[in-house]
Amino acid sequence: MNIEKMTAVEIGKKIKGKELSAPEVAEALIGNFRDREFINAYTEFDADTIKENARKAQEAIDRGEAGSVLAGVPIGVKDNISTKGELSTCASKILEGYKPPFDATAVDKLKKAHMFVAGKMNMDEFAMGSTSETSAYGPVRNPWNPDHVPGGSSGGAAAAVAAGAAICALGSDTGGSIRQPASYCGVTGFKPTYGVVSRYGLIAYASSLDQIGPVAADALDCAAIMDVISGIDANDSTTISLDQKESFLDSMTGDIKGRIIGVPEECFGEGVEDDVKAGVESVIKELEKCGAKAKPIHLPFIRYAVPTYYIIATAEASSNLSRFDGVKYGYRSKDSNSIDDLIINSRSEGFGPEVRKRILLGTFVLSSGYYDAYYNKALKMKRMIIDGFEDAYKDCDVIICPTAPMTAPRLGSSLSDPMKMYLSDIFTVSVNLAGLPGLSVPCGFDKKNMPIGAQIIGAAGRDKTVLNMGYAYQKVTDHHMKRPEV
Amino acid sequence: MxxxxxxxxxxxxxxxxxxxxxxxxxxxxxxxxxxxxxxxxxxxxxxxxxxxxxxxxxxxxxxxxxxxxxxxxxxxxxxxxxxxxxxxxxxxxxxxxxxxxxxxxxxxxxxxxxxxxxxxxxxxxxxxxxxxxxxxxxxxxxxxxxxxxxxxxxxxxxxxxxxxxxxxxxxxxxxxxxxxxxxxxxxxxxxxxxxxxxxxxxxxxxxxxxxxxxxxxxxxxxxxxxxxxxxxxxxxxxxxxxxxxxxxxxxxxxxxxxxxxxxxxxxxxxxxxxxxxxxxxxxxxxxxIDEIRRNLPEFMGEKKARFVDRYGLSAYDAGLLVQNKKQADFFESVVHEGADAKATANWMIGYFAKIMKDLAIEFEDIELSAPRLSKLIGFVESGKVNRKDGIELLNMMIKGEGPDDVEKYLEEKGLFLSNDNSELEKFVLEAIEANPKAVEEYKAGKEKVVGFLVGHVMKNAKGKFNPSVVKDAMKTELKKQ
Structure with a gap:
């Protein structure tokens, strides 16, 4: 059985039609995982637990309990999303051995839909990075070329889906962490509008920007997963409800006639690789053939997005990550003589260099005397970015631009040039700052045969419009079906 | 400083x-x-x-x-x-x-x-x-x-x-x-x-x-x-x-x-x-905000002013009563049941305070029935029940040992004072007869002995008369002597 050739929705339908069972899918997945261990996509993949989870899901399906179209389908979960009684470490030494006493709301919803958790996925430590190289479990490799990074921070999720080592996965996206690795690995990744998916149980990096979303084979799978995980949550006061008249999946009509695509000039200029430009322009052409209209627009504020993002994200991170002090759970430094030493040593030894750097930066921008110069200014800039997008959406339904200005770089090349790495987030971070929905769809390959991703961005709450645009594109192209030789 | x-x-x-x-x-x-x-x-x-x-x-x-x-x-x-x-x-x-x-x-x-x-x-x-x-x-x-x-x-x-x-x-x-x-x-x-x-x-x-x-x-x-x-x-x-x-x-x-x-x-x-x-x-x-403001309770200052105004209490007494909201509310319930406001205030500030102090308890700790207390205060203040007996009953009530029906209890214990004048006269005459020396002293201008003679009556009558009524009767009888 070639589960790597099937989408989650297809597998779900076969399970419903009794052509397949959850345990059979689990067996196939475990086999694929073993053949692809070199990509290092998982922080935890326990075959026995997965078989047990599959058996329980199948029992519920056999009892005829209501589930989703994805009942019986395994799903990988990024290691920063809490799974009850299973390691949830953010790929960090400081959370070594930590098993949460509760499920994240998104995971709880997966289980209620009779999907089952199949492993925890590798990532940049605390989701801080664009390459999945900062993990305490070692770097993830890109299945299209193991010398290249898979992107990050949800690199394990994207690499596993591309390689057939996962059917689909839950990732998290703070500044592009779902869309950029999806782009680098040639899979489909969706960041919902802020608040559409509960953050309860997502171990916070930057609370005002974090959002859980799906990484999968195509836009239909993303829509099906959104039907499972979205919705108001009494445990998260920042959740919002979208129009509930139609499910995500039912909204996937592929009809985009008359839709207006905004094409921001700023996103096709200097610094964007030619192959990437060509790939994304081909998406716009295909969509025009389907009845959409393209129109040039301007996003002049986009050049402020990266500094704004790194101030807000690191400020919140410096506070969110303060709770890891060696007192309650995770890593504790030995032989400390005072409480101050215990906290200082545990944090110095437990966090990796990228996380330490961001905590220091965030601590600095919130310090008395600097707050107005940095953090407050960044909040004002964030407001301007929100307003700027609102203006742009007066003239268009979606905006299409590259997900990243380049394709996946070689392992090791980014961390030696961090400014380049930070700047490569330019097209994704503004979407988080404005809280908008963004989808990355594969749209071809560059000369090195590395995948290119196009980003479709919608106005706040127009998640279905965005996914439907991606679906329309994938109906008439097959880039999303291409898989690397393993 | x-x-x-x-x-x-x-x-x-x-x-x-x-x-x-x-x-x-x-x-x-x-x-x-x-x-x-x-x-x-x-x-x-x-x-x-x-x-x-x-x-x-x-x-x-x-x-x-x-x-x-x-x-x-x-x-x-x-x-x-x-x-x-x-x-x-x-x-x-x-x-x-x-x-x-x-x-x-x-x-x-x-x-x-x-x-x-x-x-x-x-x-x-x-x-x-x-x-x-x-x-x-x-x-x-x-x-x-x-x-x-x-x-x-x-x-x-x-x-x-x-x-x-x-x-x-x-x-x-x-x-x-x-x-x-x-x-x-x-x-x-x-x-x-x-x-x-x-x-x-x-x-x-x-x-x-x-x-x-x-x-x-x-x-x-x-x-x-x-x-x-x-x-x-x-x-x-x-x-x-x-x-x-x-x-x-x-x-x-x-x-x-x-x-x-x-x-x-x-x-x-x-x-x-x-x-x-x-x-x-x-x-x-x-x-x-308006909704919450409308439902704010009457605060201490306002309540004190209203107690002075409506119940004719002294500012001092009203101030003591409103120190504690539960106590102030209870005062009003008792008055609402018919007891005299000033008398109720005196009971709460005086007797209550002493009993609670003796028992080392706070007003918060006691459960009292306003109607029963109102009745008791009424009986004592109108002279139908001896004050000492009333306070004893209050003590029981504060301890939670009081009767459900105050009137029935007083009846059964025979604590209602008698209104029988002919019977009272017998006791008065008996006291005068038994204490000729005291009567002589009274005639000599020693008014104090009236108290002694009243005490004699109260003792023999086992407290069944109101002392002030006995005193009046005694004075009247002595003048005849």
Whole structure:
């Protein structure tokens, strides 16, 4: 059985039609995982637990309990999303051995839909990075070329889906962490509008920007997963409800006639690789053939997005990550003589260099005397970015631009040039700052045969419009079906 | 304190709200409990958990803000106060700095004959921290997170106090307002009300404030008064001898009646406040504020004035009754049942107070029926029941041993005084006959012996007559002699 050739929705339908069972899918997945261990996509993949989870899901399906179209389908979960009684470490030494006493709301919803958790996925430590190289479990490799990074921070999720080592996965996206690795690995990744998916149980990096979303084979799978995980949550006061008249999946009509695509000039200029430009322009052409209209627009504020993002994200991170002090759970430094030493040593030894750097930066921008110069200014800039997008959406339904200005770089090349790495987030971070929905769809390959991703961005709450645009594109192209030789 | 100097004091008062559940989760706020049994992943700050505001906390904060005559912030929000300490599991406290729920208030206090207004700078909501328990057994320190997330209001005054007496009047006033509102029990001893004292001194008439020190978490009004007097003297002594006051936090040791420096301003923490991203701003409408304002209870001052006005009580008696809302409400119920207001006030201030003192109980601890008490007061005050017997019955009632039917009980025990005049006359004549010497003395002008003769009657009649009726009858009979 070639589960790597099937989408989650297809597998779900076969399970419903009794052509397949959850345990059979689990067996196939475990086999694929073993053949692809070199990509290092998982922080935890326990075959026995997965078989047990599959058996329980199948029992519920056999009892005829209501589930989703994805009942019986395994799903990988990024290691920063809490799974009850299973390691949830953010790929960090400081959370070594930590098993949460509760499920994240998104995971709880997966289980209620009779999907089952199949492993925890590798990532940049605390989701801080664009390459999945900062993990305490070692770097993830890109299945299209193991010398290249898979992107990050949800690199394990994207690499596993591309390689057939996962059917689909839950990732998290703070500044592009779902869309950029999806782009680098040639899979489909969706960041919902802020608040559409509960953050309860997502171990916070930057609370005002974090959002859980799906990484999968195509836009239909993303829509099906959104039907499972979205919705108001009494445990998260920042959740919002979208129009509930139609499910995500039912909204996937592929009809985009008359839709207006905004094409921001700023996103096709200097610094964007030619192959990437060509790939994304081909998406716009295909969509025009389907009845959409393209129109040039301007996003002049986009050049402020990266500094704004790194101030807000690191400020919140410096506070969110303060709770890891060696007192309650995770890593504790030995032989400390005072409480101050215990906290200082545990944090110095437990966090990796990228996380330490961001905590220091965030601590600095919130310090008395600097707050107005940095953090407050960044909040004002964030407001301007929100307003700027609102203006742009007066003239268009979606905006299409590259997900990243380049394709996946070689392992090791980014961390030696961090400014380049930070700047490569330019097209994704503004979407988080404005809280908008963004989808990355594969749209071809560059000369090195590395995948290119196009980003479709919608106005706040127009998640279905965005996914439907991606679906329309994938109906008439097959880039999303291409898989690397393993 | 030296007459040429004055003290300048500002207060930060923390009040625990008596909501059933914590401010950001559904754990109980109950005091005590085995360590770490009143907590959950949210109040223990486990990774990935999020705070969800208990709406009752916001409602109570608005009530408190209105009672302190504050402006209510229409778009209030929480901020994070970041610092590391093992009793603070998230390493930040969710508090309010930039947009506190209430600001610019005014509290009127009475000190002696004077009234004075204390300005409120702001009042905000926040979560309490846990506490650390040191074990002498193994010389380790253990955190107890039960108190984490108990809702607090912090009330920050302007530096308007000039004496310890003003400070204690203010604390009593806040306690009275908040207990009348039913939002907190404000017990300093149990830590549900705590005060930090910011104090400086200056020469009388000086325009500038001196350098201030802060004394934290002193746990009784008396101790606060002592701490203030001591600290003001210490600062004046320093300044007179040409030294400077250091800006620092000092710990008051009430047993030793002295304070020592804990940390100076150089070591002051930078709390790196920023808006709490996990809780959206709260929008409060004028309608909501008006609705809460309309339902505010009558406060102590208003109630006292009304008691004087409506029931004709003295200001002093009314003042004593309204000290405690439950007591004031009970007074009104008893009067409502028909008892005379002044008599009821006298009973509650006099007999009640003595009995409660003898039994060492508080008014809060007793359950009394207003209709039964009203009846009893009526019988005693109209002379139908002997006062001594009435008080004895009251004593039983306060202990919870009183009868269901007061009238039936008095009947059965034969405690109603007799109205039978012919019978009374027999007893009176018998007393006169038995005490010829006393009668002689009366005739010689010794009025006092009437009391002796009345006593004789009361003893023989086993108290079945009203003593004042016996006295009248006795006087009438003696005049005939």
């Amino acid at each position: 030296n007459k040429e100097w004055e003290m300048v004091i500002g207060l930060e008062v923390h009040v625990e709200l008596s909501t059933k559940s914590k401010i950001f989760c559904s754990c109980t706020t109950e005091f005590g409990g085995a360590p770490n049994t009143h907590c959950c992943p949210v109040c223990m700050g486990m990774p990935g958990t999020l705070p969800v505001l208990n709406k009752e906390v916001l409602t109570r904060a608005i009530k408190a803000g209105l009672a302190l005559n504050c402006e209510i912030e229409k778009e209030t929000r929480f901020d994070r106060k970041n610092y590391f300490y093992p009793d603070l599991p998230k390493a930040y406290q969710i508090s309010q700095l930039y947009k506190p729920i209430a600001h610019d208030g005014l509290v009127e206090i009475e000190v002696g004959e004077e009234t004075k207004q204390i300005r409120i700078h702001e009042m905000h909501m926040e979560e309490d921290a846990g506490k650390l328990i040191h074990s002498d057994w193994d010389n380790e320190t253990y955190p107890d997170y039960n108190r984490c997330g108990v809702p607090l209001l912090e009330i920050v005054s302007e530096p308007d106090f000039r004496s310890a007496a003003e400070v204690s009047a203010y604390l009593e006033k806040i306690k009275s307002l908040f207990t009348y509102l039913g939002i907190s029990d404000c017990k300093m001893q149990e830590g549900s009300m705590r005060a930090d004292v910011n104090l400086s001194v200056r020469k009388k008439g000086a325009a500038e404030y001196g350098t201030r020190t802060e004394m934290k978490n002193i746990n009784s009004v008396k101790a606060i008064e002592r701490a203030i007097e001591s600290e003001a003297d210490r600062q004046v002594d320093l300044l007179i001898s040409g030294e400077k006051v250091r800006q620092e936090t000092r710990h008051w040791n009430d047993d030793k009646r002295s304070s020592y420096a804990m940390r100076s301003k150089e070591n002051a923490q930078d709390y790196r406040y920023f808006p709490e991203p996990d809780i959206p701003p709260m929008i409060i409408t004028d309608e909501e």
